[in-house]
Amino acid sequence: MRFIKMEQKSKNKEYIKLVIILLVLFGILGVFLLYVSYPLLGTKTVVLATFPVDPFDLIRGQYITIGYEIGRIPLIDSAEVGDTVYVTLEEDVNGTSRYKSASLNKPSKDDVFIKGEIKSVSSESMRIEYGIEQYFFERGAKFPTRGMEVKVKLSNFGGARIVELLQDGEPIEIEYENKSLTS
Amino acid sequence: MVAKEEVELKEHISLGGVVATIGSILIALGIAWLIGLNWNVIPSALKILILVIITAGAYTAGVLFRIKDYDKIGGSLLVLGALSYTLSIFLIAQIFNLSTSLQLNAFLLLLSWGGILFAAYIFDSSPSLIVALVEFLIWISLQYFSFVELFRGDFSVGILVIIYLIVAVGLYGLTQLHKSMNHEFSGIYRYWTAFYILALTYVLSFQILLPALWPEGFVLSAEVLIFLIIISVVAIVLAIIGIYRAVSKNKLSGKEVLSFVILVLVYILLITLASFVSGESVFSGSLSMGLWFMWLFDNFLFILVILAVIGYGTRYKSAKIVNLAIIFFALDIVTRYIGFVMDFGGQIGFAVMSILGGIILIAGGWGIEKWRRHLVEKTNKKAQQNYAVY
Missing domain, CATH: 1.20.5 (Single alpha-helices involved in coiled-coils or other helix-helix interfaces)
Known part of the structure; x- marks a missing residue:
């Protein structure tokens, strides 16, 4: 055997x-x-204004890259590329959270703030990424991108995750093309 | 007769293993494709649950098959488990809309190959180790690109080549360490050591890449330097421990160690010397003597390394290593052929070079195949004779 x-x-x-x-x-x-x-x-939810574009990642699938209004903010003292920055937000009359101030130190817990990383610095402004710049969806998806806003949840440390996409304050419904086995 | 049946049985089992592995990869590919499509109709929690069930199911089935003595098929299912685990990590990243930055992708791969490597050791599963090493190769390359992106550093092919050299040193150490323990993974680490050495020599054989090794005005960022120091320390420690243990158990000759150390030193010298041809253009029509000699020497070295790897494969009875060296030799011929066509540009030149090159390639292909068969036969004969390899 x-x-x-x-x-x-x-x-x-x-x-x-x-x-x-x-x-x-x-x-x-x-x-x-x-x-x-x-x-x-987290208990804090904010709505952020955006400027989206549309790429495709071979490894990770289809997504839109979202450029946020708070993606470029005024330069603060001693800020360098790679630094962690805390951006304090303030809600406007329409309920959209906008830039109020920025600091390299963590604000108090009472403030509504989001944590980001400085990606580039110019003479008067700096570009920040918050880790919520991508939103994934299926191929063949249709949805409006004009005037789009993003509802985001924030942790006490400023970490952010996307909850949903909004337009005129309402959730955007993504429509998908009907798929057959050969599509 | 019995021997013949055993050989046939062995081949049958081996073929079954290969077919099952292809099946596992196909299943993983299908799952990956579904992830790419995002399956909008399935809730996120259910998607994660499906992946978790597939991963657990594949590992459980793999173990059950191994218990029933279907080692190869069991191994293939462990591969499916490993790939499903990788896909689970990427799916979770996708569900939570995590950034697609190079660093995040590198982090996901790190989580993935770390887990798979652990599983490979627990199950003594060679196919799982291969999956971990493939993911490691992608991770280490991506990690360097990510540092360049994150810290706005200069990209240098030279640093990438140095990273591969460091990894090769570490893998050589792991080969010796496992050999000293008679562990079956030593063959896999040996194969990957040969792969890294051949791959980095192949990169160095390109005329166009030599001036790009150290771009003009290149500055090494502190973060990349720290990364290089960390992986170097790990690789050197592994090499020292592995070599020491293998030598002390009489499983490694001093001559082989010396040859490997000399080879590493030659590479360090070559990579350093490339700074003298930094920024030269190979498209300007005239090559500097320095670049010309360096290119010739690197190509000469590539052939020597190929021959050395063939010798190494023969010594350790590994037909796979011999085949790997032959593949790189064929790659070298094709690459140089394209290079010559580009150098002797123009339509008539292209036509003449195509005809001449085609004849050389057909003749070369026949010669290579004959040489390959001869070497594989020789290697197998030594294996059958239980040839002492240490």
């Missing part, structure tokens, strides 16, 4: 290995999931 059936002891060892691997891999996935969903557990 070429193959000798695995002994019970070895079998148990294999099952233990399986349990260890599933615990470790799902542990990593779980921690990652908690990390990325943490801002969504």
Whole structure:
């Protein structure tokens, strides 16, 4: 007999290995999931004004890149590319949150602020990214992009996650082309 | 007769393993495609659940098949589990609209290959280790590009080549470490060491890339320097431990260690010397003598490295390493052929070079195949004779 059936002891060892691997891999996935969903557990919600464009990522799929109004703000003292910056927001009469001030130090918890990273600096302004510049959707999606706003949840540390896209204060409904098996 | 049946059985099982692995990759590809399409009708939580079930199911089925002595098919299912795990990470990133920056993609890959590597060791699964190493290669390249993007540094092919050299040193250390423990992963690490060495020599064989190794006015950012120091320390420590253990167990000769160290030093010298041809244009019509000699030497070295890798593969009875070297040799011929066509531009020149080159390639192809068969046969013979390889 070429193959000798695995002994019970070895079998148990294999099952233990399986349990260890599933615990470790799902542990990593779980921690990652908690990390990325943490801002969504926050109580602060803001609506941000945008200027979107439309690319495609081979690895990650179809998405729009969203340029925010707060993506370019006035330059602050001693700010350098790569620094973390906290942008304090203030709501206007239409309920859209706009730039109020910026600091390299974390504002108080009472302020509504969003954390970003300085990507470039010019003589009077700086470009900031907040990690919410992409919104993913399916190929063949149709939705209006003019006057689009984005509803964002903020954590106490300023971390942000997109909740939904808005137009005139209402959620945008994304329509998808009907797909056949050959499309 | 019994021996023949055993060989047939072995080949059958091996073919089954290959087919099952292709099946696993196809399933993962199908899932990846669905992720690319975003499946708008399925709620996000359900998408994650599906991926988690596929990952857990694939790993469980893999273990069950291995228990029933279907090692190859079990291994293929572990590969499916590894790929599903990778896809789960990317799907979660997509569901939460995480940035598509290079750094974020590099981070996702880091999470992925780290987990798969751990699983490969727990299950002693060679196919899973290969998946981890492929993802590692993409990660380490992406990480460098990300540092360039993040810290507005200058991109240099030279730094990328140095990174591959450092990784090759680390992999060589891992090869020796596993060899000293008679661990089956030593063959895989050996193959990947050969791959990195051949790949970086191939990069150095391009006339157009040599002046780009160190672009004019290149400044190394502090962050990239720290990254280089960290991976160098890890690689050197692995190499020292691996070599020490293999030598102390009489599984590695001093001659081989010396050859490897000399090869690494030659690469460091070549990469450094490329700074003398920094910024030269290969399109201006006349090449400087320095660039010309460096290019010739690098190509000569490439052939020597190919031959050395073939010798290395033969010594360690690895037909896969021999085949890898032959693939790079074929790649070299095709690349140089295209290069010559470009150098001897013009329509008549192109026509003449095409005809002459075509004849050379057909003859070369026949010669290479004959040479490859001869070497593989020789390697297999040594394997059958239980040839002492240390």
